[in-house]
Amino acid sequence: MTIPDRQASAALASLILLQVIMLSALYAGIRPHPPVATPLFGIAPFLGASVSIALSALIVQPLTTSAGRTLSVLAGLMALISFGPQKYFDAQFALIWPAVILGQLAAVVIFVRVFAAIRQHGEINVTPKANAGQA
Numbered sequence: 766m767t768i769p770d771r772q773a774s775a776a777l778a779s780l781i782l783l784q785v786i787m788l789s790a791l792y793a794g795i796r797p798h799p800p801v802a803t804p805l806f807g808i809a810p811f812l813g814a815s816v817s818i819a820l821s822a823l824i825v826q827p828l829t830t831s832a833g834r835t836l837s838v839l840a841g842l843m844a845l846i847s848f849g850p851q852k853y854f855d856a857q858f859a860l861i862w863p864a865v866i867l868g869q870l871a872a873v874v875i876f877v878r879v880f881a882a883i884r885q886h887g888e889i890n891v892t893p894k895a896n897a898g899q900a
Contacts, residue, residue: 769878773827773837776874777819780844783864783871784819787847788812797860799847815843827875828882837879841872848872 766774790798791809799808822836848868852858858865 767828769881770826770828772874773878774823776871776878777823777827777837777840779867779871780840780875781816781819781823783868784812784816784844784847787864788816797857811843812847815840815847818843828878834879834882837875841875844868844872 787799788809790796791801791812799812802808803811818836819840822833822840825833825836827833827837845868848865850869852861852865855861
């Protein structure tokens with residue numbers, strides 16, 4: 766496994782752990798925890814879906830396959846709903862700042878690694894292959 770693969774996998778694992786811990790806090794009623802519901806959806810099902818997508822990205826390899834890259838970006842975007850910059854204005858920010866900052870850093874690592882892999886993959890496809898007799 767390459768260093769970029771390890772970095773993307775570590776970032777996905779960080780998001781999975783953060784979201785599982787927040788979901789556990791919700792179920793246990795330990796503060797601070799996410800609200801039971803938001804105006805658009807229930808938070809527990811959303812966190813469950815977020816964790817599932819991040820785990821799927823790990824399984825199909827976050828940088829190697831197009832499915833892995835797509836799932837990785839989706840996992841990062843879904844994590845930013847929970848840990849995005851809007852949380853700086855949350856009344857509980859003083860209690861949740863470590864999770865917010867780590868979640869944002871993990872999402873940034875995922876985005877950087879995925880877009881670098883896409884760029885590299887695109888360069889590989891564009892470069893003409895040398896014929897057998899050429900050096």
